[in-house]
Amino acid sequence: MTTDLNSSPLSASQQERLAELLDGISEGQLFWLAGFLAGKCAGGSGSTGANIADAENAFQPVAPELTILFGSQTGNTEELAQQLAARAADKGVSAKLLDMADYKPKQLKSEQYLAVLASTHGEGDPPDNALDFHEFLHGKKAPKLVGLRYSVLSLGDSSYEHFCKTGQDFDSKFAALGATAMVERVDCDVDYEDLAEDWINRVLEAIVSEAGANQPTAASSVTAEQAPASIYSRKNPYTAVILTNQLLSGRGSDKEVRHIELSLEDSGLTYKPGDAVGVYPENNPTLVGELLNALGFDGEQRVSVDECEVSLREALAFYREITLLTPPLMKHWADLANDDALNALVADSTELRAWTEGRDLLDLIQAWPIAKLAPQELVNLLRKLPPRLYSISSSQTAVDDEVHITVAAVRYSSHGRDREGVASAWLSDRMGEGDQMRIYIDPNKKFALPDDSKPVIMIGPGTGVAPFRAFLQEREEREAEGENWLFFGDRRFRSDFLYQSEWIKWRRDGLLTKLDVAFSRDQAEKRYVQHCLKENSADVWAWLQRGASLYVCGDAEKMAPDVHQALLDIASEQGGLNPEQAEDYLRQLNRDKRYQRDVY
Template identity: 65%
Template structure:
């Protein structure tokens, strides 16, 4: 829209200069200029590298909110607060579970870092804020300057959906974006760092900044281990033991890894991130289908590498994401593939059970160069496994429980990248790159007297083994109830000996099991909950915390619905009141889920 200077006090020459300036600005630059002029008119010049702000001017405060299911969004938010202090910007870190939504009326500067879980749902700690902001009671926010960083996984159809919804709603309520929303895939660090720097530069220019500040009280220090996502620890495999029994139609393994010499620390509820290696046979099949030599030279992060090594160690080739499908459709020039890539439902059905080899075989691309291939594929992300040990008990070891993923689909045998690498190609004494992925949203109560109810079918039982080891080491007095489910009692009762010992010793107060295939009518963990409704309610009335770990697609919703019905009936509440009850439990960290 052309600027209207008909009523301005500017001279003709000044109007012409301003028009030329505005025509050359993008949206973010225009917003920066608006903030600069607002500060200039109030006698508060914006800070620039050449003109530092008078330190006597009161500093504006940046509120950094995070919605996080596993801890990644919280980690980025902590990084933002630390970088803000370096730039002389006062910032406070707030968990969305602890944030009163109406308080947003008073905010002037807001950064929101959020993940998305499942098929486009907000993380548990962001439910209240999401409901308020999307509802009719959300206020106008013309005074608010904000930016959103969205974390997600492009293999899901609703990629970064929660971040997109927050961004669009804030803009719709009149707020001004300081920096455009950034949507991050599983390899999010570089984009997150760029977003942080851009956001803080814009805020420093608009709001003013002074000398570097001390850490914000309450934010807590940002402590980074020597070993982490960018620099994993090369750990030694100590034990690779088949856990499932004879006759099981699943292969579950108990894996023990040495952390000796790493100084890595973990808490019950955290995950071990394993940096896997693609199957050599699949890598060779991809190279052959493309007509590339294994030793073809490509560049990665400024270093020359062999193409086969990059595909084996660095690039995702077992999962087809919507962005990859759209890019390949353009390169291939196939109308059929373009139509498929533009139809989310058809795309979801076609990609299920297929990998990159299927794509390049069905729709080949002429003239593709090895370097272009490397640029096209996303980074091979680590796989996260709930830790099944307590460091208090196991010291320099970490244990995980891994179900080997094997299936036949579209005329080919398939396998999970990390699970089958661990199960088939690693032996005791081999090394594997790992790091700890903390999960503050799935942790034991700080009060050891608090009763806990643990619901974990299949490998979802892993963190509860860690919980029991930890409570045993602490001498915790709180009651412990495990509800476990799997297919068959004889072959799939994972860690059966340990559970029975803890039950006999009194550490495990109750043990209920559901084996779905041992009778004509299938039986699941939610059936145990329903059958013990009165006892579950009694535990809740005594302040018990509930933990759910495992499948997010069916198990977790079924368990939630059973809990909802249970609370409604036992507490004589409406379903809406029961939902509020569970939501309050979530706020109080008494209802925690680690679902995937």
Template identity: 60%
Template sequence: MLTMLTVFHEKCPMKIDPSNSPLSADQANGLNRLLETLAPHQFDWLAGFIAGHQAAQPGAPGTAAAQGAGDTGQEHPSLTVLYGSQTGNCEGLAEALGEQANAHGINARVLDMADYKPRQLKSESYVVVVTSTHGEGEPPDNALDLHEFIHGRKAPSLKHLQYGVLALGDTSYEHYCQTGKDFDAAFAKLGATALVERADCDVDYDDEAEAWCKTLIERLQNEAGASGMPTAGGVSAAPTTEAYTRRYPFMAEVLDNQWLNGRGSSKETRHIELSLEGSGLSYQPGDSLGLYPQNDPALVAAIIERLGLDADTPVTAGDIETTLAGALKHHREITLLTRPVVEKWAALSGSAQLTELTTDNAKLTEWLYGRDLLDLAEDAPVTGLDAQTLIETLRKLPPRLYSIASSQSAVDDEVHLTVAAVRYETEGRKREGVASSWLADRLADDTTVPAYIEANKHFRLPEDDAAPVIMIGPGTGIAPFRAFMQEREEREAEGANWLLFGDRNFHSDFLYQSEWLAWRRQGVVDRIDVAFSRDQGEKVYVQQRLRENAEDVWRWLERGAYLYVCGDADRMAPDVHRALLDVIIDAGGKNEEDATDYLRELTRQKRYQRDIY
């Protein structure tokens, strides 16, 4: 089937003839009509989907393709792909890698690290770890057990094991790809041999991850003698039923853009509604929407002027030919500096100050805060810099993810977001968040924005509609819980719902207040506890509300409540986690170690889930 599709695609308009194919006339004619409508990326997806479908059939040792020409009769090697994922990116890459491995004659299984028994490592021959990092270099929640085991005294010798590590991270953070580095070092220490060198991928990971996966599969084929026909398409995206993806976003129309805060608020939070009509995209409560933003045209112009360049100079940004102004507005990161960019700029400018900064992580992190490309150009001028070199020095402008604030069961072909506009001042100049200010200031109704769905299987409502739910979401962290309640209302779920929400001031910052109070009156929400930090002399936060209501929180947990946390990863999430430990110690009568184990067990049971950023 894949060979037939490939020939059809390359030599179109050739038709499938029912008389010399195993298809009925109706099947052949239907397939002909479908293939005539496919764009190249949709065709690639279809080819990969068929390969994955073949590999998943009961009793299939690999794929139908892998059993065809070129099969040497050798036993197909087995590969275990383990993913640690907080938002879903690593899960998507792991699933795509598994699909492609199967298509190449490798028996691959893809597992969530939380569902994998660490002691099985003793019986593995080939293992790949695909993992992200969050917080201060910490593993994702679902990777905690495996990460702890492999660094502990009970970890076995792995001299028999060959492995690979694909790490996702963000070079703007100090502990870039730290979890991947941890796994790599631990495997090596236990005697395992790397099939390929670890790849540390920045937020724009698609091309590098795809190349790494291709190399891994080739190396594994050489090591184990696997054979098989490669599929069309790459290893850059998870199998999906949608035509629109991270690489091929849908142009979603803006339906509404409202200011959520009341008069006198010190914050600016927007409720944004987008149309998905005609996209075929679907989502579940807990998923995120990815948006490709635009940089501020005024900042773009200031940078070009400072560097003495021409805005209309032709440049190439990856595989896109555009002007310098177009590249800086749409395709390159200019508001956030990273270590690689500073290192390149230090070489271009010959700046001793920048060179010295790159040798001290703490000083570099402090210096980078709030600075953008214009600051860099002013602090370390580059003589004779040309437009193309500038573009090649900068990293791609990555998409921004926002927790979806709606249930598709309630809003049909719409998707809602809750976005806080980021505005501040440093170094004597006003600054703005790239995506948030773009959404707040430069999006009018009927404008379209490039968007895609980022599934998050690690932030899901319980399947049991009778299960109680505790939702902790200060600020814009309330977004997914609005989606949760819309969904539970539509499903007429019987489970109790408890919201803990915090922000600055009650009268101006209780986001979606009328909706939450209506749900409370109707009995959809059983309890609401709030913490408004600036309504009194001493600041109060949601973690204090947890401690104040420790007995009730403990009772809810003991009767099977699911616990959800959404919001800031740097301060709020660790503070809430500490408060939960205190609740379990004080109300549950446990010591620190047992309380930690209790929360870890909730994570294993998927009853403690976090969407933190």
């Protein structure tokens, strides 16, 4: 940094010392110094040591300011952002915690330090609450950000092709706009806790080292309000007893859907309609045995897993992912196998994705065995077995110390072998009443009921209907006045009308104002929920004009885009909007928290 001292009232020696001090000073340190000098000036012109001390005590240096932005679809990223805010307060850093949907991008030019936490949704897309910010940053109006210090934490799932793309987009764009990374971007897989904690520590260390900090500041009100009441969490799951494990689908269904009720007694866990339950599953013991046989390993051999010593059999059953082949795993395996064909496969992302689809660790071992692979080396190669999230299908106001989930067992054949979903088959086949399972509550504020007086439109085919059972239980208990309209779809009326008796009762009692259903296999031409929406275009538009909130839950790959397109068509046909205006209309509903999606 340079400055003009020619007109300074300072002596030559003072000017020399000041120039030496200012040489190489950072912007954050300059802000600190400005605050300190302002305090000195405001303290008066007295020359005694006491006056100087009084001025120093009365005017402490201004704390460095960190703005924390989060883009989150399910809530994990928001939780990490809250942790960063709390830790910042402990370090004397003034932190502002903001949802990206609520952030005004024009403020970027005045930010001192910026932390961006973002998950990736769908096929590399930003989460719904990050769409506007992502679009602004990549648009023509994005400002130059020279002087901004930033860092990005990106959450994703390495089994998907566009792993952590949203965070990578933010990072590259900030750099292109002239901002400087104080800590390099970190991309987190489903076992994100350790990497995220290390990133939080390094970000705060960078700020404190560069700008200095005061005494610990008060934690933000947002963080304080959201402090969990229970001691149980993702890191410390609660052991819940299964009260009910009931087959929900009817005779003749080609799907197995189960209604499961869990006890939360004495846990202190609370939840709201729209939240999810995180379930820690167990791998199929048959598959574990086949893996041990294929490798020639003794299942009782001791290995180290997450700082604990367990048997290899336990490690593969409870702690490691063995049913998905991720690109990082394939790359590590190729390095060990040193096989030309495997190296070529890993180098071609399209071919790699095609080969790994529907295959698991046993397929990989059989295709490319590694002669000198040690048990501990295998454990170190595999990522943690992540919890599975299930939308809660009950209202705690109605069921008290219970939580209900709706689970569809996943079973299929692929590459000559029968396969199954890890958690869904475990819950369906090997868990019954009285058994215990480890769970935690995963809050989802992005999928919450509006005021009691507001109408809601709920679109939930298959097990996507689960949270809407919770919505109606809650509204019934609260005697809410708002109208309720449910669109439900599945394969067959006779066998797949999930919770049919409850919907019919609520319709008869008037709680459920409208009920429209679509059963795709009951007629020659397949019929889905989007067709119901289009058939009720005028009424859907009328409800939206009266302030109704839209909720969509279920399949992200096909259903959610088809429903979105149906809503665009309704806005165009009923509202007279062109395609761009219709998209803007739905985007505004999203900003107003009137178009919320829980899709997976």
